[in-house]
Amino acid sequence: MKINFPLLETAIEIERPTIFVVEDTKVFSNLIKDFYQYGETSNQLKIFEKTQRSLLVSELMVITDILSFDMNSSSILKLIYQELAEHLNDDPEKKSNIEYYLNHIHDCLINDSIEYDLDLIMEEPEIQDVYKFFKLKVNSMQSSIFETTLEIIDLYKKLKKKKLLVLINSCSYYSQEELQELISYISLQNSPVLMIEPRRIEGVEQIVLDNDFYLTN
Amino acid sequence: MKINFPLLETAIEIERPTIFVVEDTKVFSNLIKDFYQYGETSNQLKIFEKTQRSLLVSELMVITDILSFDMNSSSILKLIYQELAEHLNDDPEKKSNIEYYLNHIHDCLINDSIEYDLDLIMEEPEIQDVYKFFKLKVNSMQSSIFETTLEIIDLYKKLKKKKLLVLINSCSYYSQEELQELISYISLQNSPVLMIEPRRIEGVEQIVLDNDFYLTN
Amino acid sequence: MKINFPLLETAIEIERPTIFVVEDTKVFSNLIKDFYQYGETSNQLKIFEKTQRSLLVSELMVITDILSFDMNSSSILKLIYQELAEHLNDDPEKKSNIEYYLNHIHDCLINDSIEYDLDLIMEEPEIQDVYKFFKLKVNSMQSSIFETTLEIIDLYKKLKKKKLLVLINSCSYYSQEELQELISYISLQNSPVLMIEPRRIEGVEQIVLDNDFYLTN
Amino acid sequence: MKINFPLLETAIEIERPTIFVVEDTKVFSNLIKDFYQYGETSNQLKIFEKTQRSLLVSELMVITDILSFDMNSSSILKLIYQELAEHLNDDPEKKSNIEYYLNHIHDCLINDSIEYDLDLIMEEPEIQDVYKFFKLKVNSMQSSIFETTLEIIDLYKKLKKKKLLVLINSCSYYSQEELQELISYISLQNSPVLMIEPRRIEGVEQIVLDNDFYLTN
Numbered sequence: 001m002k003i004n005f006p007l008l009e010t011a012i013e014i015e016r017p018t019i020f021v022v023e024d025t026k027v028f029s030n031l032i033k034d035f036y037q038y039g040e041t042s043n044q045l046k047i048f049e050k051t052q053r054s055l056l057v058s059e060l061m062v063i064t065d066i067l068s069f070d071m072n073s074s075s076i077l078k079l080i081y082q083e084l085a086e087h088l089n090d091d092p093e094k095k096s097n098i099e100y101y102l103n104h105i106h107d108c109l110i111n112d113s114i115e116y117d118l119d120l121i122m123e124e125p126e127i128q129d130v131y132k133f134f135k136l137k138v139n140s141m142q143s144s145i146f147e148t149t150l151e152i153i154d155l156y157k158k159l160k161k162k163k164l165l166v167l168i169n170s171c172s173y174y175s176q177e178e179l180q181e182l183i184s185y186i187s188l189q190n191s192p193v194l195m196i197e198p199r200r201i202e203g204v205e206q207i208v209l210d211n212d213f214y215l216t217n
Numbered sequence: 218m219k220i221n222f223p224l225l226e227t228a229i230e231i232e233r234p235t236i237f238v239v240e241d242t243k244v245f246s247n248l249i250k251d252f253y254q255y256g257e258t259s260n261q262l263k264i265f266e267k268t269q270r271s272l273l274v275s276e277l278m279v280i281t282d283i284l285s286f287d288m289n290s291s292s293i294l295k296l297i298y299q300e301l302a303e304h305l306n307d308d309p310e311k312k313s314n315i316e317y318y319l320n321h322i323h324d325c326l327i328n329d330s331i332e333y334d335l336d337l338i339m340e341e342p343e344i345q346d347v348y349k350f351f352k353l354k355v356n357s358m359q360s361s362i363f364e365t366t367l368e369i370i371d372l373y374k375k376l377k378k379k380k381l382l383v384l385i386n387s388c389s390y391y392s393q394e395e396l397q398e399l400i401s402y403i404s405l406q407n408s409p410v411l412m413i414e415p416r417r418i419e420g421v422e423q424i425v426l427d428n429d430f431y432l433t434n
Numbered sequence: 435m436k437i438n439f440p441l442l443e444t445a446i447e448i449e450r451p452t453i454f455v456v457e458d459t460k461v462f463s464n465l466i467k468d469f470y471q472y473g474e475t476s477n478q479l480k481i482f483e484k485t486q487r488s489l490l491v492s493e494l495m496v497i498t499d500i501l502s503f504d505m506n507s508s509s510i511l512k513l514i515y516q517e518l519a520e521h522l523n524d525d526p527e528k529k530s531n532i533e534y535y536l537n538h539i540h541d542c543l544i545n546d547s548i549e550y551d552l553d554l555i556m557e558e559p560e561i562q563d564v565y566k567f568f569k570l571k572v573n574s575m576q577s578s579i580f581e582t583t584l585e586i587i588d589l590y591k592k593l594k595k596k597k598l599l600v601l602i603n604s605c606s607y608y609s610q611e612e613l614q615e616l617i618s619y620i621s622l623q624n625s626p627v628l629m630i631e632p633r634r635i636e637g638v639e640q641i642v643l644d645n646d647f648y649l650t651n
Numbered sequence: 652m653k654i655n656f657p658l659l660e661t662a663i664e665i666e667r668p669t670i671f672v673v674e675d676t677k678v679f680s681n682l683i684k685d686f687y688q689y690g691e692t693s694n695q696l697k698i699f700e701k702t703q704r705s706l707l708v709s710e711l712m713v714i715t716d717i718l719s720f721d722m723n724s725s726s727i728l729k730l731i732y733q734e735l736a737e738h739l740n741d742d743p744e745k746k747s748n749i750e751y752y753l754n755h756i757h758d759c760l761i762n763d764s765i766e767y768d769l770d771l772i773m774e775e776p777e778i779q780d781v782y783k784f785f786k787l788k789v790n791s792m793q794s795s796i797f798e799t800t801l802e803i804i805d806l807y808k809k810l811k812k813k814k815l816l817v818l819i820n821s822c823s824y825y826s827q828e829e830l831q832e833l834i835s836y837i838s839l840q841n842s843p844v845l846m847i848e849p850r851r852i853e854g855v856e857q858i859v860l861d862n863d864f865y866l867t868n
Contacts, residue, residue: 025824029823032824098326104318109301109347112308116375118297118355119368134326135340137339138338139337144681151336172676172680175677198824242610281498362466518763522763532759535753535756546739564756567780571771571772572772573770592767
């Protein structure tokens with residue numbers, strides 16, 4: 001994944017956890033705005049894959065306000081149910097197991113409704129509806145901002161439709177040990193995570209666009 | 218079940234399919250209105266059980282417009298699901314069977330979500346929700362007004378919460394054979410059905426309140 | 435307005451209040467069903483204007499259950515607001531009067547919000563929204579079924595989009611004097627009203643399709 | 652307005668624009684969480700007025716994510732409409748002016764509906780509904796994060812129900828000139844604004860809780 005915008009000479013590559021420090025507040029502030037409004041026509045921010053394919057708006061996950069991020073919003077749950085249904089498709093034995101039990105319940109209900117003596121009909125349920133039926137959701141503890149960030153990382157890496165996670169101005173909430181742990185945690189997986197920060201962070205690798213618009217790794 | 222209103226000297230008993238003819242249009246029209254507004258304070262219609270207990274509004278099922286009656290309205294389906302859940306409670310073996318299969322599906326999903334590696338939680342579903350999950354509904358053919366009436370009778374006799382079905386001005390829609398069949402059909406069960414008509418019906422037993430307010434059986 | 439269906443040799447014209455008696459219960463019952471399902475492909479009932487133009491489903495107003503007819507349902511109110519807005523369009527002076535007052539209120543609010551010192555914007559309201567704002571609705575007394583029928587006639591004649599009102603099996607609710615009054619009332623206006631009845635009505639003009647499918651005026 | 656929490660020896664007073672720097676990330680992060688969850692029982696953060704009265708949850712306005720703050724959310728608009736209605740109450744002449752025009756429109760509509768010849772009724776509208784009718788809303792330009800912050804300040808100072816605005820980690824988005832301007836802008840009004848920051852800000856007055864939990868002004 002790469003990002004680019006007019007002030008950069010070449011695109012920045014985001015393959016690993018990438019901390020990108022933008023020292024100039026104007027540039028920082030505008031860049032954040034561009035991430036928020038990614039996909040609008042006037043937007044000068046480019047995000048694209050190695051194949052030059054532009055990232056879709058739906059593939060971008062931008063988070064400023066970690067504490068108010070709802071892991072169990074209906075849009076997130078819908079993505080999770082889709083993922084789980086696909087995951088189940090890859091395991092035909094387990095899927096047919098569930099279908100076997102569903103059919104048994106179906107038969108029980110049919111028999112029972114015949115006894116009940118009212119002409120009733122039922123639909124075959126979709127596997128995807130099973131998750132909703134069991135009210136499956138993310139077990140978010142949200143104990144601290146750091147813990148919540150780890151949960152967001154976990155969620156993001158499971159949502160195949162999301163290709164880039166951008167955390168904005170979040171490093172102030174982590175101690176140095178927590179930040180190290182977060183970076184290691186992100187490194188263990190393959191999904192790119194971009195952390196955009198307004199100030200240099202001590203002791204971690206970072207790309208800096210300084211006040212003179214000079215880029216250093 | 219009995220009904221009474223000021224013009225009657227004694228209450229009318231409705232134990233079997235009861236056809237009640239009210240010849241005076243004013244009285245007929247007002248009686249229909251009172252059935253519609255049963256439960257309102259100014260209402261002069263009394264409906265009560267042998268124990269003198271007044272019928273609750275929720276126990277009365279009044280139908281004028283057979284064709285637009287929706288067997289699968291959410292309020293009717295809710296009653297049916299309750300009935301079915303109670304019916305299942307009376308058959309512990311079948312109920313535990315369904316619960317057994319539900320638990321298996323629950324376990325499959327749990328295992329699958331562990332493999333999927335996201336911390337997910339699920340709720341134990343209520344048996345009553347199973348009906349909604351399978352989108353169980355009444356298989357209404359609604360082929361003719363007569364057939365639809367039979368379906369309404371079937372539905373009514375299964376809804377234990379409904380204690381009296383009142384069909385208003387419906388005999389015009391049935392041939393004499395159909396009416397005979399309808400009466401026999403209702404007689405086979407124990408739930409009282411009152412048919413209120415504006416004119417004498419040939420060839421069937423009926424209670425008549427004539428134009429002189431004289432009551433004959 | 436004319437109606438036709440296979441059993442008729444020629445179409446029946448409905449120019450004035452037309453009482454159409456169908457003695458055979460099967461034919462009566464099926465005809466009612468066809469009025470309910472007018473517009474569906476299998477339907478054998480034809481309703482058309484003198485120009486042979488078929489009546490649209492939205493132009494037909496079929497009422498079986500007078501007591502539960504809601505004059506102030508959102509769909510009826512929407513039609514009334516449209517009619518009133520058109521009526522106002524025909525009276526430019528009155529319309530510009532209302533707009534004049536609306537503009538004054540608009541200016542007052544603008545001035546007030548400037549004083550209030552927050553940068554606020556407002557939209558020009560549509561005349562049609564004024565009715566909703568004043569919660570305009572039909573003053574239905576619904577004192578008796580007869581009175582309610584008169585109110586329905588009043589409403590129907592004002593709804594230009596409705597081209598045919600069909601009252602089904604309603605004569606049982608009116609005394610002979612009321613029916614006479616109803617017929618006179620309908621005659622005073624130009625909108626066709628069809629009353630379909632299962633039995634001959636004493637003392638009024640009517641078209642009868644008898645048990646031998648023979649049509650008499 | 653004052654805030655207090657276990658690590659502080661005495662409460663911090665927030666009378667003017669107050670920048671509060673919390674250097675320890677753990678303390679910073681927990682404090683932010685406490686502002687988010689203000690009002691929950693386990694919360695150790697105290698916010699209170701000079702009279703010792705605790706701030707109500709509804710009186711607190713906490714903003715982390717300036718860009719996604721919606722000035723025209725229904726909850727904010729409801730507050731604005733209330734404020735405007737109260738503002739109008741203080742100016743009886745202007746209020747009676749608006750009522751005068753409303754009555755004129757009411758009369759026009761009544762006259763028109765009499766001509767239209769359908770028995771219609773209307774309700775007297777509430778002054779508060781006038782704002783909704785004219786779809787009054789905040790004219791938010793949201794041109795930059797800084798401009799949006801000024802708009803939030805403007806909004807906040809007009810919402811009498813809000814007693815404390817807390818901006819979290821927002822200084823990274825402003826240039827030094829913008830921050831100076833923001834502070835001057837806030838100083839011109841009487842409503843307390845607390846800005847909580849994770850790092851010392853150059854060139855502005857601030858209260859600092861340093862890494863040794865030592866408080867300096």
